[in-house]
Amino acid sequence: MDFQLNEEQQMLQDTVGRLVRGEYSFEKRLEFSETEAGYSEAFWAQLSELGLTAVPFSEELGGFGGGGVEVQSVMTELGRGLCLEPYLQSVVFGGGLVAQAGNESQREQWLTGIASGELKAAVALQEPQSFYDLNDVETRAEKSGDGYQLNGRKAVVIGGHCADLILVSARTSGDSRDADGISLFALSPDTAGVERRSYPTIDGAKGCDIVLNNVQVGADALLGGEGQAGAVIEYQSGRAIAALCAEAVGVMEVANELTLDYLKQRKQFGVPIGKFQVLQHRMVDMMSELEQARSMAILAASVADAEQSDERRRILAAAKNVIGRSGQFISENGIQSHGGIGMTWEYNFAHYAKRLITINHQLGDDDVQLERYARLMQAS
Amino acid sequence: MNMNYTAEELAFRDEVRAFLDEKLPADIAAKVKSFRPLTKADHQRWQKILSAQGWYATHWPEEYGGVKWSPVQKHIWDEESSRYGVPRSVPFGVNMVAPVIIKFGNEEQKQTYLPRILSGEDWWCQGYSEPGAGSDLASLKTRAVREGDHYIVNGQKTWTTLGQHANMIFCLVRTNTEVKAQEGISFLLIDMNTPGISVRPIITLDGEHEVNEVFFEDVKVPVENLVGEEDKGWTYAKYLLTYERTGLAGIGLSKAALSHLKQLASRRIKNGRPLIEDPTFSQRIAKIEIDLTAAAISNLRIIASVEGGGVPGAESSMLKVRGTEIRQAINDLARRAIGPYALPFVEEELADGFDGDYLLDELAAPLSANYFNNRKLSIFGGSNEIQKNIVSKMILGL
Numbered sequence: 001m002d003f004q005l006n007e008e009q010q011m012l013q014d015t016v017g018r019l020v021r022g023e024y025s026f027e028k029r030l031e032f033s034e035t036e037a038g039y040s041e042a043f044w045a046q047l048s049e050l051g052l053t054a055v056p057f058s059e060e061l062g063g064f065g066g067g068g069v070e071v072q073s074v075m076t077e078l079g080r081g082l083c084l085e086p087y088l089q090s091v092v093f094g095g096g097l098v099a100q101a102g103n104e105s106q107r108e109q110w111l112t113g114i115a116s117g118e119l120k121a122a123v124a125l126q127e128p129q130s131f132y133d134l135n136d137v138e139t140r141a142e143k144s145g146d147g148y149q150l151n152g153r154k155a156v157v158i159g160g161h162c163a164d165l166i167l168v169s170a171r172t173s174g175d176s177r178d179a180d181g182i183s184l185f186a187l188s189p190d191t192a193g194v195e196r197r198s199y200p201t202i203d204g205a206k207g208c209d210i211v212l213n214n215v216q217v218g219a220d221a222l223l224g225g226e227g228q229a230g231a232v233i234e235y236q237s238g239r240a241i242a243a244l245c246a247e248a249v250g251v252m253e254v255a256n257e258l259t260l261d262y263l264k265q266r267k268q269f270g271v272p273i274g275k276f277q278v279l280q281h282r283m284v285d286m287m288s289e290l291e292q293a294r295s296m297a298i299l300a301a302s303v304a305d306a307e308q309s310d311e312r313r314r315i316l317a318a319a320k321n322v323i324g325r326s327g328q329f330i331s332e333n334g335i336q337s338h339g340g341i342g343m344t345w346e347y348n349f350a351h352y353a354k355r356l357i358t359i360n361h362q363l364g365d366d367d368v369q370l371e372r373y374a375r376l377m378q379a380s
Numbered sequence: 381m382n383m384n385y386t387a388e389e390l391a392f393r394d395e396v397r398a399f400l401d402e403k404l405p406a407d408i409a410a411k412v413k414s415f416r417p418l419t420k421a422d423h424q425r426w427q428k429i430l431s432a433q434g435w436y437a438t439h440w441p442e443e444y445g446g447v448k449w450s451p452v453q454k455h456i457w458d459e460e461s462s463r464y465g466v467p468r469s470v471p472f473g474v475n476m477v478a479p480v481i482i483k484f485g486n487e488e489q490k491q492t493y494l495p496r497i498l499s500g501e502d503w504w505c506q507g508y509s510e511p512g513a514g515s516d517l518a519s520l521k522t523r524a525v526r527e528g529d530h531y532i533v534n535g536q537k538t539w540t541t542l543g544q545h546a547n548m549i550f551c552l553v554r555t556n557t558e559v560k561a562q563e564g565i566s567f568l569l570i571d572m573n574t575p576g577i578s579v580r581p582i583i584t585l586d587g588e589h590e591v592n593e594v595f596f597e598d599v600k601v602p603v604e605n606l607v608g609e610e611d612k613g614w615t616y617a618k619y620l621l622t623y624e625r626t627g628l629a630g631i632g633l634s635k636a637a638l639s640h641l642k643q644l645a646s647r648r649i650k651n652g653r654p655l656i657e658d659p660t661f662s663q664r665i666a667k668i669e670i671d672l673t674a675a676a677i678s679n680l681r682i683i684a685s686v687e688g689g690g691v692p693g694a695e696s697s698m699l700k701v702r703g704t705e706i707r708q709a710i711n712d713l714a715r716r717a718i719g720p721y722a723l724p725f726v727e728e729e730l731a732d733g734f735d736g737d738y739l740l741d742e743l744a745a746p747l748s749a750n751y752f753n754n755r756k757l758s759i760f761g762g763s764n765e766i767q768k769n770i771v772s773k774m775i776l777g778l
Contacts, residue, residue, distance in 0.1 A: 128740060131650040131719040156720040177652055199739065202586075202725040202748040209724075209739060268516040278765055328712075335755045339514055339763060340539050340591075343584050343756055350585035354752065357715075361722040367660045 003298060005073065012055070012066075013073035019046060020081035026348040029082055029204070037162050038206030039084035048117025053091050056239075057099060057115045061107060068239070068304030072246035072297065079250025082348075082355055084205050086120055086159035092243045094121025096236040097167050101184055101224030110165055110186065122163035124154035124210050125233060132364040134169070134233050135179045139212060141170035147218040148172075150185065150193075158207040158362075161198035163189060166210065172227050184229035185221045192216070203358040204351060235308050238316045241363050242304035245297040248323045248359045252290045252330050255352040259283065259334045262341075262349075273337075282333050289326035296322040310376050317364075317372040324366030327356035383680075385452070393456050400464045403429050409465030413640060414743060415750040416730050417588065418467055420503075420545045426467050427500045437474050437498060444482060444490065445498045451683040462632030463639075470542060473497040473504035477550045480567065480616050484608040493548075493569070505543040507551030507570070507594060508617070510536060515766045517552070518561040518614065522596060524553035524568060526603070526610075531555075531568065533576075533599040539760070543579055543592040547572050556611050567613035569605040576600070584756075586749035587727070621762065622696075628761045629696070629703030631679045634672050637710045641665065644743045645717050655717055664716075668709050675702050694774040697767035704757035704764065711751040718744045725749065 005013060023043050032040040047053055055070050057063025064070070071092055078087055095114040098107060098121070113119025130136035139152025150170050160166055166187045174181025189196060193215035198208040224232055263274030263283060273279055300319035303312045331353035335342040342349050360366060385393070408422050430436040438454060440446025449457065469475065478497055481489050496502040513519045522535025533553055543549070549570050556564030570577070576599035581589045608616055645656035645665065655661050682695045715722045721740045729738055729745035738745060758764040772778040 126720050128721075129649045131648070131655075133651065136652070156723055158723070197739065199724045199726045201723040202752070203723070205723075207724065267512075268514060268519070276765075278768075332708075332755065336758055336763075339759050340509070340756075343759065345583040345585055345587065350752075354585060357748075357751075358723050361715075361720055365716060365719070367664075367716070371660060 005069070009069055009073055012070055013077060015050060016052060016074050016077035017080070019043075019050070020077050020083060024081035024083055026082075026351075029084070029351075032084055033200075033204040038200065038204075039086065043083070044085045044117060044120075047085065047087070053087070053117040054115040056092060057095060057111065061099065061111050062115050068242050068301035071239070071243050071304065072301040075243045075246035076250035076253075076297075079247035079355075080254050082204070082251065082254075082351055086122065086163070088240060088243050088247065089123060089159040090114055090119075090121045090163070093123045093236055093240040094163075094165065094167055096239050097123065097184060097232060098186070098223065100236060101229065101232045102186075106186070106220070106223060113164075119164045120159065120162070121165040121167060122157050122160035124157045124160060124166050124168045125237075126155045126157075128153060128155045128209075130155070132368045133177065134237060135182065135230055136177045137169050137171045137182050138176045139168070139170040141172050141183055141185065143172075144216060147216060147221065148183075148185065150187075150212040150215040150217065152212050154210040154212070156207055157210055158201065158205060160189075160210060161196060161206050161208040166194075167223070168210075168212070169229060169233060170212075174227070179230040179234075181227045182230045182233065183226050184223040184232065185217055186223055187215070187217060187221065201358065203354045231308070237363055238308075238312065239304045241316045241320050242297070242300035244359055244362055245293070245300045245319050245323045248327050248356065249290070249294050249297045251352050251355050251359070252293055252327065255330050255334050255349065255356065256283075256286050256290055258349050258352070259286065259337050262338055279337055282337060286330050286333055289329045293323050293326040310380060314373060314376045314380075317369045317376065320364060321366045321369035321373060324360040324369065327359055328366075331356040385456075389452055389456060392453055393460065396457055396460045399433060399435075400460060400466065403433070404464055404466060405429075408467060412465040412467050413636065415640075415746045419732065423467060423470055424500050427469070430469075431498055431500065436469070437478065439475075440478060440482065440494075444494050455680065455683050458632040459635070462636040465636070468633070470503070472506050472541070472546070472550075473502060473548075476506065476620050477504050477569070480550070480607060480620050483619065484567075484616050488604070489569070489607065502548045503542075503546045504548045504550060505540050505546035505572075505594075507537040507540065507549045509539040511538050511593075515763055517617070518565070520552055520554060520565070522551065522553045523557075524555050524566060524601070526555070529603050531601045531603065531606070533568070533570070533596045533601055535596050537594040537596075538582070538591075540579070540592045540594050541590060543572075543594055544581065544589065549594065550607075552613055552617055555613075559611070562614040564611055565613040565617065566610050567607040567616045568601055569607060570599065570601050574599050574601065584753060586752045587725075588749070588753060590753075628757075629675065629679060629699040630707055630757075631672070631676050631703060634703065634707045634710060635676070637707060637714070638665075638669060638672060640743065641710055641714050641717065644714060644741075644747075647741060647743070648717050648719070650719075661713075661717070664713055668706060668713065671702075671709075672706050675699065675706055678702070694771045697762075697770045697774075700761065701758075701764045701767050707757055708751075708754055711747075711754045714747045715751040718747055722748045 054063040055066040059065045098110050114121055125134050141148040141150050166189055168185045168187050169182050171181055172183045193213040195211040196208040200206050264272055266273050296319035299315055303315050306312050335353055338349055341347050434447055437446045438449050474497055481493055510520045524531040524533045549572055551568045551570055552565050553568050554564055555566040576597040578595045580593045582591045646654050648655040650658045721744055724739055726739050
């Protein structure tokens with residue numbers, strides 16, 4: 001057993017870590033968040049210059065050939081900086097969908113751009129009624145001419161407000177919650193009938209809802225077989241879950257470091273508040289939660305690129321469940337340990353707390369993951 | 381043992397309902413029920429209506445404009461007003477400084493300030509907390525040095541809730557540095573328009589401006605604004621805190637929030653069914669409802685035990701801890717109920733007069749911000765850790 005990163009993986013993580021520490025101070029992060037894109041184009045350019053946007057893609061696609069562990073290394077450091085760039089959306093999830101479902105010409109058309117950072121993708125898989133179930137698709141795609149016509153509404157597309165390519169799920173057959181009959185389309189946001197309603201998110205990023213009103217796309221927009229996208233989406237959302245877990249660990253690490261520093265510095269009743277046993281025990285609990293989360297993030301990374309199986313599904317559900325719970329624990333108890341200062345916008349802790357809570361709202365919260373796990377447990 | 385309301389109490393409840401049916405402005409109630417922020421004008425409009433009814437200063441002695449409600453009547457008022465969406469009174473004037481002035485102030489202070497609190501002419505804020513003090517209140521550093529018929533005040537206060545609206549602040553200041561920390565504190569009433577006072581907003585994690593820092597630089601305060609005796613302010617401060625903590629349990633508010641949550645969960649869908657029928661979610665709601673029932677009965681037991689008068693002590697600390705935990709748990713569920721829509725933060729939807737299409741649902745718009753904002757419940761009014769210290773000392777003798 002070896003839980004250490006190998007030399008190359010360590011170098012990768014160090015590279016990202018240095019970059020984040022150098023370019024992503026908390027003050028800058030607040031500024032990036034308030035721009036129209038909601039992140040730093042310059043930082044994104046640096047990520048791509050260093051080849052980091054190519055990490056998960058195979059060498060023949062111009063990538064780095066990295067897997068779950070490499071993505072984990074990048075995401076943990078991006079998490080430590082609360083980075084707002086659409087790495088998860090574009091590189092991990094969007095890129096993963098194109099790499100798995102796309103044919104050769106589609107990969108050539110889009111993946112090279114995603115890997116070089118020139119093209120930013122977003123995934124539009126959720127709908128207002130879907131509540132984390134990516135098979136719950138009511139958006140319809142009807143055959144029309146030699147292509148398709150899309151109608152429906154996609155919900156909470158993080159990064160979709162400024163993406164160049166939007167990957168949309170739509171139903172070509174079946175009932176609204178069937179796993180079969182879902183198709184995946186690659187869409188330019190400029191296509192007639194695509195309407196984006198953009199908004200900031202509570203954790204400082206940006207996203208949009210997308211209304212599709214008689215949107216006409218060609219047959220070449222279809223990624224993979226018609227009605228066959230359910231499995232691809234499930235598989236790639238698993239990779240995204242592993243990446244989110246890694247990000248969460250980075251966020252939790254800093255949240256705990258900040259809290260511990262505060263307990264040592266802040267004095268009340270003549271002593272540092274860290275001398276109070278109730279706060280000591282809480283801090284110990286926060287550290288234990290982080291260790292549990294870190295273990296599960298490692299486990300999730302180890303199956304991210306494995307062949308699909310119930311075992312992979314179970315591990316990913318378990319990991320995301322632990323991350324959701326530990327993230328909320330660290331967020332809430334960290335605020336409480338800081339007292340009023342932890343509630344303020346100007347102090348960075350609050351923003352770490354908000355990211356931890358919102359991670360639970362991406363790709364299924366801890367309740368949903370627990371239900372998934374229980375179902376898989378019964379099935380085995 | 382009789383857990384039913386008496387006929388008189390039921391009649392009182394009907395009177396309260398009739399009043400609220402008739403007088404509570406629908407737009408204000410709608411804002412309260414959906415956790416939207418109230419403006420200063422909203423607060424003032426409602427306060428005038430309450431004052432006209434004689435129900436604004438319910439625990440003041442009648443001679444100053446109060447009304448003699450029993451603890452049970454106050455409880456009925458709390459329940460009904462939460463249910464109807466009555467704005468929570470801004471407590472700093474009516475519930476905090478007024479009882480101190482009534483008990484420890486001189487006749488002139490009573491004549492000056494109490495009518496102006498009733499009429500809404502004065503908006504008070506609280507100058508207790510300081511950076512570096514927090515729960516260790518007695519370590520406060522703001523200095524007041526007497527020069528002739530004035531005090532010269534220098535220092536800084538923080539977490540001053542709604543201080544941006546206030547024209548008066550009551551402050552704890554250090555008037556004696558030679559004695560034990562608690563023995564050199566005085567209680568001053570300060571006009572916010574005095575030269576040398578500046579107010580700086582603190583923006584909270586949800587992006588809201590609710591609290592402030594207040595700076596004092598050579599602020600001249602007339603000696604007649606001292607309440608009680610110099611250096612005896614700690615006694616008055618503690619008296620005020622018992623008033624602050626009563627009611628922080630917010631049982632009525634939790635009931636209202638729970639009914640809001642159920643409404644929300646009936647509208648949201650999970651696995652093709654209303655979320656409220658989902659096994660996991662309905663169990664989460666059920667557990668909170670049960671905890672809230674227990675806390676509500678505990679609250680009633682405390683109310684019944686102080687029916688004869690007096691202010692509850694350590695029991696209200698226990699209730700503050702449980703009550704705030706329950707309300708935070710309801711806020712947590714409300715945010716969970718909207719799933720991925722917990723992420724978008726569409727500020728326009730919270731603004732006065734928004735008439736566009738809601739991204740998801742009018743109930744959903746403020747939920748994440750409200751969850752984060754209410755993390756304060758376990759911190760303010762004496763953090764829950766401090767409340768537990770009080771209980772262990774006063775009840776357990778530890």
